[in-house]
Amino acid sequence: MVNPGQPTIRRGDTGATVLRAQRALxxxxxxSVDVDGDFGPDTEAxxxxxxxxxGPTVDGIVGDETWEALPNGGPMPLLQTGSKGEVVRDLQEALIAGAxxxxWPSPGEADGxxxxxxxxxxxxxxxxxxxDSDGIVGDKTWAVPLHATNSTLETAVGLDWAEE
Structure with missing residues (x-):
């Protein structure tokens, strides 16, 4: 199971578990689902x-059956100045491809x-x-839609980097 041990959540709930469900959605x-940690009417819809x-029961509640059907809702890594590795290289390649x-400017060479x-x-x-333009790649930046491709930055980089 890609979302193990998650509690049932519903409209009105907030926090890390809601973020996981929103990322999965x-x-x-x-x-259309915002990654904001607030299970409001848009998340319920x-x-x-x-x-x-x-296939799960249509009730707007994320219980065991829905968690099991959803893709991995784990966060992508938080990337910022000083981060290194293959995920940074993949980010740079996505930024270069879309620049x-x-x-936005190209980051230069994809060097990780x-x-x-x-x-x-x-x-x-x-x-x-x-x-927010803070130069840090977190949930909100990973979730930015790439308008022409019906994907997001995180799907362009590769969801294999999502944490369990």
């Missing part, structure tokens, strides 16, 4: 849409080192995506 993909197509058609060029590229991407 966006990965179905349902880009997203849960119902998912349940209608996936020509987007409105989150330095100044990558930070500037991330800030430009964040401005383009309408999220």
């Amino acid at each position: 966006r990965r179905t993909p349902d880009l 997203g849960v119902k849409r998912f349940q209608e197509g996936a 020509d058609s987007g409105d 080192d989150f330095g100044t060029g990558t930070r500037e590229s991330v800030e430009g991407f964040q401005n383009w995506g309408g999220v």
Whole structure:
């Protein structure tokens, strides 16, 4: 199970478990669900849409049956200046690929080192995506839709980086 041990959540709930469900819903993909940790009417509607197509009882509640049907809702890594590795390289490649058609600068070479060029590229991407421009790639930045491809930054980088 990709979402083991998760409690039942419903409208009115908040917190880390709601974030996990929202990330999972966006990965179905349902880009209308915000990743904000608040199980409000939009999240409930997203849960119902998912349940209608996936088979669980359509009640807007994320219980065992819905958790089992959802994809991994674990967070992507938090990336910032000083981060290193393959996930940074994959991020850089996604930013490079979109820089020509987007409105952000290229990070330069995809070298797996989150330095100044990558930070500037991330800030430009964040401005383009309408999220806080802090140069840190967290939930809100991973969830930015790539308009022309019906995907998000996290799906472009690869969900194999999502944490269990």
